[in-house]
Amino acid sequence: MDALGILPQQLVFGLALGAIYGLIALGYTMVYGILLMINFAHGELFMIGAYVGWAVLVWLINAGFGGLHPVWVVPVMLLMAMSLSGLLGMTLERFAYRPLYTRGATRLGPLISAVGASIFLQNAVMLTMGARMKVYMTSVLFPRSWYVQVGSVRVSVLVLMMISVALLLMWLLNVLVQRTTLGRCMRAVAEDREVAAVMGVNVRRVIAVTFLLGSALGGAAGVLVGLYYTQIDFFMGYSAGLKAFTAAVLGGIGNLKGAMVGGLVLGVIESLAVTFLNPAYRDVVAFVVLILVLVFRPTGLLGETVPQTNKV
């Protein structure tokens, strides 16, 4: 089939992939916004979310859905993965990062600790779950015959579900950050930690909650990726993490809308690369984008220049 013929199909695929990248990228960008640190273990929280989702799915299938209507299986998987990834992210912050950043060590300290946490989590999962990949029995929930046909484009119900869940979570996060007191505190801490504390904000708690939320989104992305690719392994967080980090930088690191837009743009760029170039160039294109952004627009697409307060 010619490239143009499958283009619409590839664009939908790109959007689904991009929504996932965006979901993971939010975790990077939230943590960066508040601590100016890259949580290199974030990809592993995504991977662990995929494992939790897998375990729940296997358990539910063996239990004959435990009396649950199949519609509820994905929400239960998401809920469990988000809770566990979220709690794990919070634990990392408490024990691997906080002791370093509160001591006012260099910014490199928590960063190195994050790399260590990443290696630790990969190996912990490999040792406990085995090095072989696990298989998501997606077809039990989403038979291949479930799709929607619009003109020449055929979109599976699974992909529609992925896009909707990712967009819903992004929307919820946006409402939380923009409209609630907690979100206002998060923005205050991100902008000026000291003044936020003087306003009475418990800065440590806000940082912990930021890790909880960002990691939970990563965990949800893990479930969606597991359902889509049907195969997961302990190393999956590495490349997904790098891609999502690229998306965060592309959109402007520290900027929530940037992470969402960056994810979608990167997903679409990748799917175009797959369509018009050799699919093997997929990762090359993604990282060329990262390099180009860093060289020509280091603040990212939506990177803002904060108006400076007038100083003498």
Add this chain to the structure above:
Amino acid sequence: MLELTDVVAGYGPLQVLRRVSLGVQAGEIVCLLGGNAAGKSTTLKTVLGLVRPRAGSVALQGERIDGLATEDIVRRGIALVPESRRIFARMTVWENLEMGAYSRRQTAPAEIEEDRERVYGLFPRLKERATQHAGTMSGGEQQMLAIGRALMARPRLMLLDEPSMGLAPVLVEQVFDIIQAINRQGTTILVVEQNAAVALSIAHRGYVLQDGRIVMHGAAKELLDADDIRRAYLGED
């Protein structure tokens, strides 16, 4: 109201405050004068728990507050107008005021609304700009917002760090008139300033800080007439 006794504080190996003692009585305006790096801001940070004293004590209304977390200290009724304002630039004016009231989020919303109206009454410009991003406002407007934000905490004691900094002389006068008005409505004030003349013009009493020590204190009038002050602050700017 506020009592610092022999406070020693600093950052890492750097000692900034060397046995600072000062007191602020309820209802007073007290100014803390001194040049660059004399330790004025560090004094305020120590009161707020942002810097931990290595020795000495800080007491608010007879109770020691050194050692408490910052959020617990401000809940006891202290608010800060920070140096160079430090308003939340990416938030709207309304949101900045909301952050100011955060320490008393348990109080009835109606009461907070009342205080917002009071702040709008004091600074009508803030009401006009309520939905605007604070970072887009002029320096003078940002200073008003910083003061308004502190007022939203309905503090018993308001700390101001260099409120005249970077403002045109007309605005400086206006800001200090407002500080005086806030004091008359019952808020105790501790203001840190390099601009001694304008600070002493509204203060009841003043302290002079030099190299981390209080080198002089007395009634504002006495300090205004003191030769040392005139000399020190003529050489300052």
